[in-house]
Amino acid sequence: MVRKIFKIDIKNDHVVKGRQLEGVRKILKLQNLRDHFPNLDATEILLVDYTKSNFGLEPNYEAVELVASQFNLPITYGGGIFSIEQIRRLASVGASRFYLNSMLYRHNARELLDQFCAEVGRQSIVVGIEYRLVGSTPVPYFNAGRDIFNKDFNRHLNFVLDFDVGELIFTCINNDGMKTGLDHSIINRLSHIKNIPKIIAGGATDFDYDVQFDGCAISTLYLESINND
């Protein structure tokens, strides 16, 4: 069964949404999220604050706490995570899994990931691969789609797979917020990955099932139906 994940972009204490990870607009206050939670049978929450790594800010602990206080559901948090102390604090306010991308650019990424896995277990470490399609070629980015990893997609993927983390989330930046459908072209590139759950995100128009993926993350379609408060 394909996992259904509700991806919630956040900034400060608001749910926000942009297009291609840019130009976010406020959708609603996080404290009101439960009242607006879409009836879409989503069973997991992916909470990402794209402003944190980009500006070297601390993770959005307050947002995690606000969301965790409203749901008995697993929360994966991403944004500004670079240390085990931050992971501990995120766990102490309600996160159960941790989404990493920009951290992989650090020179000591390997040591940090080993440290994270040794404490919270590899199953709790989720790596995001955020990529832009240039022609038909995926190019991996970090810092909320602003900076390019200095490796091509396959080298970056192999680099990530070498860490033995718990899950991979592939987000097509071109499709983010555009409701153009998921990037199914990525599927063939990933068919050899069978031992780690793969989640696809970016542009979903519904829980866009593809049995070659373990889960699908969706946000825009449902967030757009919510009035700005």
Add this chain to the structure above:
Amino acid sequence: MIKIRYVPIPGSNIGALAKFFDRMSVQFEELLDYGIKDSFILIPGVGNCRHHLDVLAERGFTAAFFESNKLITICAGFQIMCQFVEESQSDGLGLLDYDVLKLSSDTQSMSINTGFKEASDGNRYFFNHSFGVFVDGVERQGVFTSTFGPQKIISHVVTENGLHCQFHPELSGECGVTLIKNFLNIGSNNG
């Protein structure tokens, strides 16, 4: 009021548990006095078993202490209650007569079990683990199972003094709430 005291393990998801029990009107606080017997003891999940066992050893927790208390154990907390734990390459505390092995199967290369899965009690719970307890198909009282590929794994074990969950009840929506309430024997007027 029912009390649950948790063993503080850095990195474990105490925040989610605290909010879960708060919504249930169950008092949830850190275990500070090992001699108190007025509460359930909870060993949280989200963790590496080596780390869990090291923290327990540093803080002086023994198998005898846990045997003498009513327990709720979750994920890695459950696994370290078993006999052998492959993740830590060591014995566990041995309260449960199982071995915890790396998830793998002949027909499935996936090495992680993540997501909501159905257990043999008919409910769906959130699992997130890369080691587990494989069991045969024989039904045993108090032992509930789920599946990992073609194989059966333990989802939870209910004993007179313990609820031991491979999944995360605190992240399992209403099914998790109901399971915990039933174990704590909480009536509808207490949450």
